[in-house]
Amino acid sequence: xxxxxxIAVFADGLGLPADQLHDDTSPVNTPAWDSLASMTLVxxxxxxxxxxLSTRDIMKMQTIGxxxxxxxxxxxxxx
Amino acid sequence: MVDVAATVTRWRQLSGAPTPDGVEPGxxxxxxxxxxxxxxxxxxGVGLTDALARVPTITFADYNQIFQVCLAPIAHGAGxxxxxxxxxxxxxxxxxxxxxxxxxxxxxxxxxxxxxxxxGAAVAGxxxxxxxxxxxxxxxxxxxxxxxxxxxxxxxxDLQASVNRALDDGLRGVTVDRVRLAALQHVTGTAxxxxxxTWLMYRQPFSQPFAHRVGGEIATVIAGRTRVPxxxxxxxxxxxxxxxxxxxxxxxxxxxxxxxxxxxxxxxQRAVQRLRHEGVMLGISSKNDPETVVRAFAELDGMVLGDxxxxxxxxxxxxxPPQVADLVAELNVGLDSVVFxxxxxxxxxxxxxxxxxxxxxxxxxxxxxxxxxLAETGWxxxxxxxxxxxxxxxxxxxxxxxxxxATSMSQSEFLESLDLHVVVSLVTRSDVGRVTQLINKxxxxxxxxxxxxxxxxxxxxxxxxxxxxxAAVHDRFGEYGTIGVVIxxxxxxxxxxxxxxDSVLMSCRVLGRGVETAILAGVVDHLRSARPGAxxxxxxxxxxxxxxxxxFPSHGFEPGxxxxxxVLPADRAIEPPAHVTLSRP
Numbered sequence: 001x002x003x004x005x006x007i008a009v010f011a012d013g014l015g016l017p018a019d020q021l022h023d024d025t026s027p028v029n030t031p032a033w034d035s036l037a038s039m040t041l042v043x044x045x046x047x048x049x050x051x052x053l054s055t056r057d058i059m060k061m062q063t064i065g066x067x068x069x070x071x072x073x074x075x076x077x078x079x
Numbered sequence: 080m081v082d083v084a085a086t087v088t089r090w091r092q093l094s095g096a097p098t099p100d101g102v103e104p105g106x107x108x109x110x111x112x113x114x115x116x117x118x119x120x121x122x123x124g125v126g127l128t129d130a131l132a133r134v135p136t137i138t139f140a141d142y143n144q145i146f147q148v149c150l151a152p153i154a155h156g157a158g159x160x161x162x163x164x165x166x167x168x169x170x171x172x173x174x175x176x177x178x179x180x181x182x183x184x185x186x187x188x189x190x191x192x193x194x195x196x197x198x199g200a201a202v203a204g205x206x207x208x209x210x211x212x213x214x215x216x217x218x219x220x221x222x223x224x225x226x227x228x229x230x231x232x233x234x235x236x237d238l239q240a241s242v243n244r245a246l247d248d249g250l251r252g253v254t255v256d257r258v259r260l261a262a263l264q265h266v267t268g269t270a271x272x273x274x275x276x277t278w279l280m281y282r283q284p285f286s287q288p289f290a291h292r293v294g295g296e297i298a299t300v301i302a303g304r305t306r307v308p309x310x311x312x313x314x315x316x317x318x319x320x321x322x323x324x325x326x327x328x329x330x331x332x333x334x335x336x337x338x339x340x341x342x343x344x345x346x347x348q349r350a351v352q353r354l355r356h357e358g359v360m361l362g363i364s365s366k367n368d369p370e371t372v373v374r375a376f377a378e379l380d381g382m383v384l385g386d387x388x389x390x391x392x393x394x395x396x397x398x399x400p401p402q403v404a405d406l407v408a409e410l411n412v413g414l415d416s417v418v419f420x421x422x423x424x425x426x427x428x429x430x431x432x433x434x435x436x437x438x439x440x441x442x443x444x445x446x447x448x449x450x451x452x453l454a455e456t457g458w459x460x461x462x463x464x465x466x467x468x469x470x471x472x473x474x475x476x477x478x479x480x481x482x483x484x485a486t487s488m489s490q491s492e493f494l495e496s497l498d499l500h501v502v503v504s505l506v507t508r509s510d511v512g513r514v515t516q517l518i519n520k521x522x523x524x525x526x527x528x529x530x531x532x533x534x535x536x537x538x539x540x541x542x543x544x545x546x547x548x549x550a551a552v553h554d555r556f557g558e559y560g561t562i563g564v565v566i567x568x569x570x571x572x573x574x575x576x577x578x579x580x581d582s583v584l585m586s587c588r589v590l591g592r593g594v595e596t597a598i599l600a601g602v603v604d605h606l607r608s609a610r611p612g613a614x615x616x617x618x619x620x621x622x623x624x625x626x627x628x629x630x631f632p633s634h635g636f637e638p639g640x641x642x643x644x645x646v647l648p649a650d651r652a653i654e655p656p657a658h659v660t661l662s663r664p
Contacts, residue, residue: 012084039118040087040118043083043287047083
């Protein structure tokens with residue numbers, strides 16, 4: 001389990017070890033991040049951080065780093 | 080709350096791991112859906128793995144290709160599938176006609192119904208020789224449909240019901256399993272079952288929790304084919320059917336009235352009586368004087384259950400485990416198909432330790448939970464009830480009258496007096512349900528214990544080199560219903576033989592009356608009229624069918640070349656017993 005809560009959620013959703021993930025990880029460089037994984041990630045992120053994501057939020061989350069920005073923008077602390 | 084994330088993780092591990100050598104792989108499941116259905120995979124995969132102890136493979140056809148898959152199954156990967164799951168929604172498959180209906184096009188409804196019938200027929204074609212699970216259509220969502228408008232929702236649900244009936248029309252005559260999306264959506268809530276974001280982005284309409292629920296339900300339906308549903312509920316009386324203890328409080332101190340707390344017990348009695356009409360037999364196991372319980376049933380205000388609901392009873396001061404074992408033996412069922420209900424810790428504990436195969440349920444301390452007690456076990460869900468099941472209690476009651484009379488007459492006088500009729504007939508489509516049930520649950524009087532599913536039995540009916548017979552029995556006490564099955568295959572292998580008896584099985588309820596002799600007589604007669612010659616048969620020991628080891632020798636068969644094989648020479652007939660009136664096919 002990664003210390004980084006967001007990386008941990010993505011590791012879970014993508015089924016990849018946390019040490020292979022970083023803020024530049026995206027669907028472009030990560031074959032496991034397909035549309036099914038996206039759907040899973042949406043619900044995992046919502047459950048873990050207690051937020052509701054709109055399609056605009058989801059479309060913005062093109063990398064783990066951008067996901068971090070979106071979540072911070074929604075007031076999620078400590079990530 | 081089910082942990083969706085944990086299921087997703089577990090399924091990833093299960094589906095990612097290679098099947099170890101020597102382990103049989105699980106079934107190959109092909110999901111054909113009118114929408115993106117992939118999120119059902121984790122709960123479907125985990126559910127099947129837990130139920131079957133094998134890991135299935137799950138693949139998905141391209142979305143909204145149901146007709147294409149049905150018309151060209153092999154080209155769409157259905158050739159290798161053990162199970163095909165068809166999930167569909169009105170607003171996907173019939174997108175245009177549904178929109179036209181919303182726009183008040185007067186002809187749209189009949190086009191939708193024709194379409195649903197055609198869909199049913201296409202799926203029916205797919206079901207030949209394959210196991211298919213097909214959904215009904217949930218209430219349409221998305222496209223700005225206003226589910227807060229009661230007038231619109233009433234119209235919409237009415238359309239949905241008509242469309243689903245049209246699908247059933249199209250499916251008529253084939254055996255498919257059903258997954259009830261409409262009911263699942265109803266209990267989840269139309270809004271909570273829908274995710275408009277994933278619908279718009281990925282054509283995936285189900286919310287994650289709903290997808291999880293649907294996958295789990297499909298696993299339950301598939302795994303449930305091999306499940307043994309309870310056949311008997313054994314009920315305690317004091318503190319279970321009524322409030323109070325008869326021996327202490329007297330009949331007047333008992334309560335199952337319309338007022339609390341009696342109303343909770345009365346409601347429970349209703350739930351139990353409903354199950355009895357679904358084919359579950361009811362037994363009583365009570366520590367009381369027998370006449371006390373008889374009086375309570377007769378005199379107590381608010382009793383729902385009557386004597387004719389109870390198939391067998393043991394009322395005495397003996398310990399309950401032997402009471403129940405004895406009662407279950409009388410009803411001729413296995414302990415693993417018995418549910419025992421009691422309010423006492425002691426009795427529930429005694430059952431668990433002494434008859435661990437029996438499922439036990441304890442009356443809750445919070446009595447408001449009593450009416451839902453049996454529903455919440457989930458054991459009685461998805462029961463497919465045949466008319467024969469419904470008649471079971473009446474037959475058992477007739478049986479006890481038969482037994483009572485048997486003791487006071489000689490056996491042959493008794494048999495003569497029965498006016499026993501055995502009707503042997505060729506099985507038709509409409510009998511396949513009951514016949515398949517017999518094939519799969521008869522253990523003792525079963526010479527080869529070959530199990531067959533409905534599709535296999537249906538295929539045999541159409542096979543000119545096979546004959547499938549059923550036997551029904553009635554006597555002056557009542558109907559036993561269909562109690563026996565014989566499957567014969569034309570035998571070209573052995574020299575001089577006309578037929579081979581592949582399966583001979585019979586319910587133990589009719590043992591000891593010469594019924595099996597009458598059945599063999601009727602079957603052999605009919606077979607020889609189609610194709611004369613010897614009839615060969617075999618006995619394959621299963622550990623539970625010693626009963627029939629001597630069946631063939633005792634009916635004039637001679638030992639065959641191989642151990643366990645028997646031959647009835649071409650010139651030897653089987654005569655039905657004199658006390659039986661035999662109707663041949």
